[in-house]
Each structure stands twice: as structure tokens, then as C-alpha cells.
Amino acid sequence: MWEPQYEKMPREELEKLQLERLQQMVKSAYEKVPFYRAKFQEVGLTPKDIKSLDDVSKLPFTSKSDFRDNYPFGMMAVPLSEVVRIHASSGTTGKPTVAPYNAKDIDTWSNLMARTLASAGAHSGDVIQNAYGYGLFTGGLGFHYGAERLGATVIPIAAGNTKRQIMLIEDLGTTVLTCTPSYALIVAETAQEMGIDLAASQLRLAVCGAEPWSENMRAEIEAKLGVTAIDIYGLTELLGPGVSCECSYKTGMHIWEDHFLAEIIDPVTEQPLPYGQQGELVLTALTKEAMPVIRFKTHDIVNLYPETCECGRTMIRMSKVHGRTDDMLIVRGVNVFPTQIESVLLSVEGVEPQYQIIVDRERHLDEIEIWVEVSDAVFSDEMRSLEELEKSVRAEMDSVLGIAARVKLVEPKTITRTEGKAKRVVDRREL
Amino acid sequence: MRIKQVSVFVSNEPGRLVDMLKPLSDNEIDIQALSVADSTDFGIVRMVVSNTEGAVKALQDAQFTIRTNAVLAYDMPNVPGGLLKAVVEPLAKVGINLEYIYAFAESETGKAKVVLKVSDIDRAEDVLGKG
Numbered sequence: 001m002w003e004p005q006y007e008k009m010p011r012e013e014l015e016k017l018q019l020e021r022l023q024q025m026v027k028s029a030y031e032k033v034p035f036y037r038a039k040f041q042e043v044g045l046t047p048k049d050i051k052s053l054d055d056v057s058k059l060p061f062t063s064k065s066d067f068r069d070n071y072p073f074g075m076m077a078v079p080l081s082e083v084v085r086i087h088a089s090s091g092t093t094g095k096p097t098v099a100p101y102n103a104k105d106i107d108t109w110s111n112l113m114a115r116t117l118a119s120a121g122a123h124s125g126d127v128i129q130n131a132y133g134y135g136l137f138t139g140g141l142g143f144h145y146g147a148e149r150l151g152a153t154v155i156p157i158a159a160g161n162t163k164r165q166i167m168l169i170e171d172l173g174t175t176v177l178t179c180t181p182s183y184a185l186i187v188a189e190t191a192q193e194m195g196i197d198l199a200a201s202q203l204r205l206a207v208c209g210a211e212p213w214s215e216n217m218r219a220e221i222e223a224k225l226g227v228t229a230i231d232i233y234g235l236t237e238l239l240g241p242g243v244s245c246e247c248s249y250k251t252g253m254h255i256w257e258d259h260f261l262a263e264i265i266d267p268v269t270e271q272p273l274p275y276g277q278q279g280e281l282v283l284t285a286l287t288k289e290a291m292p293v294i295r296f297k298t299h300d301i302v303n304l305y306p307e308t309c310e311c312g313r314t315m316i317r318m319s320k321v322h323g324r325t326d327d328m329l330i331v332r333g334v335n336v337f338p339t340q341i342e343s344v345l346l347s348v349e350g351v352e353p354q355y356q357i358i359v360d361r362e363r364h365l366d367e368i369e370i371w372v373e374v375s376d377a378v379f380s381d382e383m384r385s386l387e388e389l390e391k392s393v394r395a396e397m398d399s400v401l402g403i404a405a406r407v408k409l410v411e412p413k414t415i416t417r418t419e420g421k422a423k424r425v426v427d428r429r430e431l
Numbered sequence: 432m433r434i435k436q437v438s439v440f441v442s443n444e445p446g447r448l449v450d451m452l453k454p455l456s457d458n459e460i461d462i463q464a465l466s467v468a469d470s471t472d473f474g475i476v477r478m479v480v481s482n483t484e485g486a487v488k489a490l491q492d493a494q495f496t497i498r499t500n501a502v503l504a505y506d507m508p509n510v511p512g513g514l515l516k517a518v519v520e521p522l523a524k525v526g527i528n529l530e531y532i533y534a535f536a537e538s539e540t541g542k543a544k545v546v547l548k549v550s551d552i553d554r555a556e557d558v559l560g561k562g
Contacts, residue, residue: 374440374473374496375496376496376497376498379438379440379496379497379498380438380475380498381436381438381475381477381498381500381548382475382530382531382548383468383470383475384530386470386473386475387470408472409440409472409473410442410472410473411440411441411442411473411494411495411496412494412495412496413494414442
């Protein structure tokens with residue numbers, strides 16, 4: 001255990017620490033971020049009104065659209081000169097959600113990722129092959145810094161080039177693979193095709209997250225790679241990976257509550273729900289400095305289990321994400337909102353935003369296909385101009401979404417409409 | 432001779448051409464020439480018909496995406512070298528590009544009908560004649 005003094009802290013003491021940190025965070029947000037100050041004033045709230053942890057429910061929610069409305073730096077509590085790094089994830093429309101970190105935030109995050117990896121079963125001396133994407137995405141550098149903090153050896157290979165991944169697993173004696181669960185399966189199957197038995201390698205642990213996966217997928221990854229596969233959860237808005245992680249008992253992901261205050265609410269009434277009930281997860285960052293995040297509505301539907309775990313950790317556990325309260329899709333670890341696709345289509349001349357997004361999983365890799373209805377305005381008797389239309393939509397999607405989507409032109413009225421409203425997303429993935 | 436062509440966007444799936452041809456047949460519209468350009472997912476059906484306005488209405492009522500545009504059409508002798516000498520060579524000589532071309536032979540008359548879309552319809556008409 002990386003930090004037993006926190007991870008096994010008696011609940012009473014932990015809650016006292018949470019309250020102190022919450023009060024500090026609310027004060028900082030109120031004083032340094034005009035956006036929060038205005039929101040608090042709207043409901044007649046000042047930092048002094050937060051006297052107990054239950055008072056958190058008096059605070060207004062923060063939603064994904066607040067990040068869009070205050071893009072890029074409107075949510076920041078420190079001057080840009082103090083920011084040492086900026087990550088980003090896709091927003092609900094064309095603009096990304098920006099996540100700034102100061103030096104203290106990077107330190108906190110590295111420490112939490114070390115704690116996360118330790119909880120998953122990694123330790124110093126491990127050779128960690130990090131196949132999460134490096135770049136604006138928080139996965140790559142988040143795991144990287146955590147693995148270094150843990151005292152492990154990191155191979156910053158990033159995603160892709162699967163045959164080389166397999167060669168390095170064998171040659172460098174990789175013991176831990178960190179990647180999305182679908183990529184873990186691709187590694188397993190590619191190795192099989194190459195006639196290499198990775199179960200016989202030194203690999204013993206896979207830490208998988210950034211997209212939804214099932215117990216069936218876990219069993220498959222574990223059998224084919226000869227590893228224990230551990231689930232991890234995080235959000236760019238809150239820090240990145242390292243918000244919660246399973247321990248070796250695999251009975252839910254421990255939320256690192258000394259840094260994140262978790263609530264569960266009814267997604268419709270927005271009223272708090274008792275632990276154990278399924279609802280929307282709401283998170284407040286308790287120690288983040290560059291960008292305070294208070295009562296962030298994650299849109300993830302989960303259960304929270306407060307009982308002390310067999311591992312000894314007192315930190316609350318969350319279930320796998322059962323679903324979303326909005327229409328966000330996670331495709332190859334990338335957040336995709338139908339509204340983003342709509343704004344891309346609107347930017348291509350002549351295209352009407354009659355579209356449908358088909359998501360499927362072929363050979364464990366998510367494929368996204370966008371059906372666009374062809375109107376009289378864009379139709380042409382020349383094949384070349386229709387092919388050019390497909391190409392320009394595809395290129396625009398690629399630059400906005402950051403993933404390659406197949407574009408298919410279809411006849412008008414092809415897209416299913418229920419009560420006049422077009423069904424925007426068809427998710428055929430079976431997890 | 433300059434005439435109107437009707438183009439129809441049709442999904443590449445079994446039976447879809449039936450759905451498209453049925454309204455034409457029901458409205459007694461005769462197809463004088465037809466070609467299909469295909470891609471993986473869809474086809475473009477191009478036709479010259481006896482009654483362009485009627486065809487447009489029938490297809491629009493059946494909710495097809497359509498477009499009409501001007502193309503050139505000629506009758507020519509159905510003999511070896513006919514297409515080459517009557518159409519293709521004269522256009523190539525003056526540097527006019529053929530976007531697409533389709534042709535039908537009529538056995539009774541011994542003639543062939545050729546429909547062409549070119550890069551410059553005015554110049555092509557000057558070269559090939561207006562009649």
C-alpha cells in the first residue's frame with residue numbers, strides 16, 4: 001500500500017480531513033474564480049456556510065458546458081505563468097475541455113497514480129509498459145509520472161505498433177501493461193497470431209481504463225495474457241486517471257477520498273441518494289489548485305459502496321460505470337459527443353445535419369461510422385463530387401474528433417426516426 | 432443535342448432499383464438510356480427519359496434524392512468505329528474531357544444513342560453539332 005496513513009484512515013478522521021480541504025477549496029474558488037463566485041452568489045452562499053460535509057449539497061453543480069462557456073482559462077484559480085502543463089479532452093462541441101496543472105497538481109497527480117498502480121498490484125522494480133496515448137490525453141503522462149514515482153521502470157511506448165509492443169514485452173521483461181482494455185485484447189490476439197504465448201512471459205498485471213469494459217472482457221484479458229486485469233477510473237476535469245482504482249480484491253474501485261469528495265445523486269431530481277443506490281456520480285476535487293472543480297456532474301451512472309474493503313482500505317468503492325446520463329460515447333478511449341459531429345456536418349457546405357452515428361467493435365477495436373443523408377443540394381450526377389464530399393466530411397471529423405470515422409452517404413429517410421426525432425446514436429458494441 | 436438527364440441517388444442494396452423504377456413504370460415513363468455508377472455504399476442512376484418532368488415528380492414523391500442537368504445526346508450509326516469517329520476523337524482533338532459516357536444500340540433502326548457529360552458543354556456542342 002502506497003500511503004496506508006490515508007488509504008486506511010478511520011472514516012471519522014478522513015471525513016474531518018475532507019471537510020477541512022473542502023472548506024479550503026470553496027474559499028479558494030470563491031476568492032479566485034469569478035465563475036464560482038457568481039454561481040455561489042446566485043444561491044446566496046459564502047464559503048462560511050460550509051460547516052459540515054453535508055453542506056456540500058448546498059453548493060451549485062459544475063457541468064461540462066461550464067468548461068466550454070469559460071474556455072480556455074476562465075475556470076483557473078492561478079495565473080497562467082504558474083501553470084506547468086495543460087491537458088485537454090474533447091468538449092461537447094468543437095472546443096476541447098482544458099485541464100491546467102500547476103507544479104503542485106502534477107505532484108499530487110503523480111502521487112495518486114503511484115497509489116493507484118500500487119493498489120492495482122504494481123511495485124518498485126516492475127517494468128511498466130505504458131501503452132496509453134501520450135499527448136493531450138491524460139492517460140499517457142498520467143501513468144508515466146505515476147510509474148516513475150512508484151519507482152518502476154517505464155517504457156513509454158504509447159498505443160499502436162502492436163508487434164513491437166509484443167517484442168518489447170518479451171525482450172525487456174515487461175511485468176505490467178497499462179492500456180485500454182480493448183487494446184489489451186488486441187495485444188493478446190496479435191501475439192497469438194504471431195505464435196507467441198504471452199501467458200508464458202513475465203507479464204503479470206494489466207491496468208486498464210479510459211473506456212467501459214465488462215467482466216467477460218476481464219476474463220478474456222486475464223486468460224490470454226496470463227495477467228490480473230485491474231480497472232481504473234478518472235476524468236480529465238478532475239485530474240485524469242487516478243481518481244479511483246480497484247485493489248486486488250476487485251470489488252469496486254476505491255475513490256481516493258482524501259483528494260476527491262464523492263456524492264451520488266438522482267440524475268433527474270439532482271437530489272442526493274443514499275449509498276448503495278444507483279445514481280449519477282458527482283465529484284469535488286479537494287486538493288486541485290490550478291483549476292478548482294466543485295460538484296462536477298460526471299454523467300456516469302454508478303453505485304457507491306462505503307463498507308471497509310477486505311484489503312483494509314477505508315476508502316469508498318464505486319462500481320463499474322453502468323451507463324451515461326447524456327449521449328457521450330467513448331470510442332477508443334476518446335470522448336465523442338453527437339453534438340460535435342453535428343457541428344462538423346454543419347461546417348461542411350451543403351450538408352444537412354441528418355446523421356446517425358454507428359459504433360461497432362470489430363476485432364476489439366471500436367469503429368465509428370457516420371451516416372449522412374444526401375439532400376438534393378449536395379447530390380451530384382458525378383461520382384467524383386460525392387466522393388469528395390465523403391472525403392471532406394471524413395477529414396473534418398478526424399481533425400475535430402481526433403479519430404478516424406468512416407463516412408457513409410445514405411438516402412433521405414434512411415435514418416430511423418422515432419416520433420419525428422432522429423435516433424442519433426446506434427451503439428452495437430457488446431461489452 | 433442538349434437534353435435533360437435525371438440522376439438518382441440509390442443505396443447499394445438488393446431491391447432498391449425496383450423501388451426506383453416502379454414509380455416510373457407506374458407513370459408510363461419510358462427510359463431511353465440508363466447507366467449506374469457504383470461505389471461501395473451507393474449508386475448514381477443516370478437516365479434519359481421520355482418525360483423528364485413526370486419522372487422528377489414521380490421520383491420526388493417516392494422520396495428519392497434527384498438532380499437534373501444538361502447533357503449531350505446523339506444518335507449515330509451503329510457501325511465499327513462509330514463512337515470513336517463521331518464523338519470521342521473530335522472532343523479529344525480540342526481538349527474537351529469526357530466526365531462520363533453511356534450508349535445504347537437500337538437494333539430496329541441500326542442506330543446507337545450516346546449520352547455524354549463533358550467538361551465544357553458549349554464547346555462540345557459546337558464541335559459535335561446542335562442537331
